[in-house]
Amino acid sequence: MKRKILLPTDFSKNAWNALRYASELYKNEEVDFYILNAFTTNNFALDNMMVPEPGEQWYEQAKTRSESSIKKLLKDIEALEVPLNHTYFTKSVLNTPLEAVKTLVEDKDIDIVIASTKGETDDVNTIIGSNSIDFMEKVRNCPVFMIPANISFKEPNEIVFPTSFKTHYKRRELNYLREIAKITNAPIRILHILKEDKLSDEQKEKKALLEECFEGLKYTFHILENASIQIGLDIFVQSRNSEMIAFINKKHNFFGSVFSKPMVKELGFNSKVPVLALHDLRN
CATH class of the missing domain: 3.40.50.620 (HUPs)
Structure with missing residues (x-):
């Protein structure tokens, strides 16, 4: 049975490392990978009533940056010569990482979330890093597998x-x-x-x-x-x-x-x- 795996990314080295770990772990399995980037804008806070809408300048600029980074990420994935039984889908969304993950888990009936414990700066308080524990605590409808920075995949001893x-x-x-x-x-x-x-x-x-x-x-x-x-x-x-x-x-x-x-x-x-x-x- 084909698996559905969600890979949140902030396009950091650590998020890339988690993606590669997931690919290696499931190299012999048929998998649909969903790459998710939750973007924000510099001029708006998501908890503010003034959230930009599609078509507005700040929204379109932020979405363009996100989608451009995803295209580059897909090229990097292609260079890995990923297994033929792996298919990649992408999504850019204006939201917090936690809420974006929870929504996609429901919408796509995700089997498991695999993410890095740290974000762009190796700091647990930033971006993906700040959300890693929230993922484990609050994404309740599927397992969450957290991959530390700089860990290369190998079959675990135990x-x-x-x-x-x-x-x-x-x-x-x-x-x-x-x-x-x-x-x-x-x-x-x-x-x-x-x-x-x-x-x-x-x-x-x-x-x-x-x-x-x-x-x-x-x-x-x-x-x-x-x-x-x-x-x-x-x-x-x-x-x-x-x-x-x-x-x-x-x-x-x-x-x-x-x-x-x-x-x-x-x-x-x-x-x-x-x-x-x-x-x-x-x-």
């Missing part, structure tokens, strides 16, 4: 999946983790930070359910004690040189706040390791 064993796992929520594990042949390392002496009966049931969801994949269970979630995950990833993280972003529970902007700055691994944010579809 995918770390932190869990409290309290999430109500669903196969459809874990489909993209399963898919990436299959196409990269990467084992999944299920990490639990133990807060009590032992798992409760409910946690044991959820662990068994997770085993059902991962049936047919290579996976192992790992437990750390006497550590905070953030520090425990950081230690585990760094000590093993793990090359990918996936988690279920269940709002207001467990990892709901781990990938907030302050935490991104504190956790060194997040700038070095691709992160796949899955979503509890009941939220």
Whole structure:
């Protein structure tokens, strides 16, 4: 089945890097890639009532710049000799990156969003960078896969999946983790930070359910004690040189706040390791 993948871009080196990563990851899969640039104008703010309309000078100038940059980007893609099973579509829209992404996810029934964790200046507070965490937190209808700057694609040695064993796992929520594990042949390392002496009966049931969801994949269970979630995950990833993280972003529970902007700055691994944010579809 053909996949639909959304690639937000601000035409930066980091956004280009995320695009190339996506192309390599899905090189053997049939994919429609949607390249999206959300542009603004220097004279108007999107939260202002004075938003330019099509036909107005500022709008047309900004759209022309965006479309011109997209044409150049498509030529760069052609130079890569991309797989024949990849097709690229483009869209320029006056909007914030977050709202533009959310709208296109709905309009095109996007399967997954793949974007850079950083924008044009390598600063988490600028353009795509400032929106990367918003993408993970607020694009709720499909997974969001964030690619750090300067990461070249290689099949990950393993995918770390932190869990409290309290999430109500669903196969459809874990489909993209399963898919990436299959196409990269990467084992999944299920990490639990133990807060009590032992798992409760409910946690044991959820662990068994997770085993059902991962049936047919290579996976192992790992437990750390006497550590905070953030520090425990950081230690585990760094000590093993793990090359990918996936988690279920269940709002207001467990990892709901781990990938907030302050935490991104504190956790060194997040700038070095691709992160796949899955979503509890009941939220």
